[in-house]
Amino acid sequence: MPPGDWMPSDVEIGSATISIANLFNELISSITDSTEDEETIPTAKTLKDEFYITSPNGEPCGKISVYIRMSCFGKLIVTQFQMNLNDKSVLFKDKEGKSLYRYKKAGKGK
Incomplete structure (x- = not known):
């Protein structure tokens, strides 16, 4: 059997759960506040943090640094x-x- 034929194409090493609920709620709040002035202002919220990765059997196996930016341009785009x-x-x-x-x-x- 040639090398590589027995290797799966995807190997799960672990997973992390990243909640963006607060980020989304902050974005919605900033949109609501800006539309009261009748002026559409682009807004964005960001999240930058480290999250622990857990192996498929539940053991910690690493960390990942993540940067998420959620933007709302409204009617501008x-x-x-x-x-x-x-x-x-x-x-x-x-x-x-x-x-x-x-x-x-x-x-x-x-």
């Missing part, structure tokens, strides 16, 4: 898109409706 269900592609357009680019997920091995 307008992206038009069109889905083609036949070839499962998505066409993105600018504000004037002109084509910018088409995205199509490639199949395995392509």
Whole structure:
């Protein structure tokens, strides 16, 4: 058997649970506060911390540093898109409706 044939493509070494509920709630609160002034102001909230990784059998096996940024631009960003269900592609357009680019997920091995 050649090397690599017996190795799985994905190996789970552990997992970590990262709660973003407070981050999301802070973002929503800042949006609510800014819309009372009738002015749409982009807002963002960030989380930077270390989280412990637990192995599949429940033992601590490492740490991971994570930086998460949640942003809300409200009505400031307008992206038009069109889905083609036949070839499962998505066409993105600018504000004037002109084509910018088409995205199509490639199949395995392509």
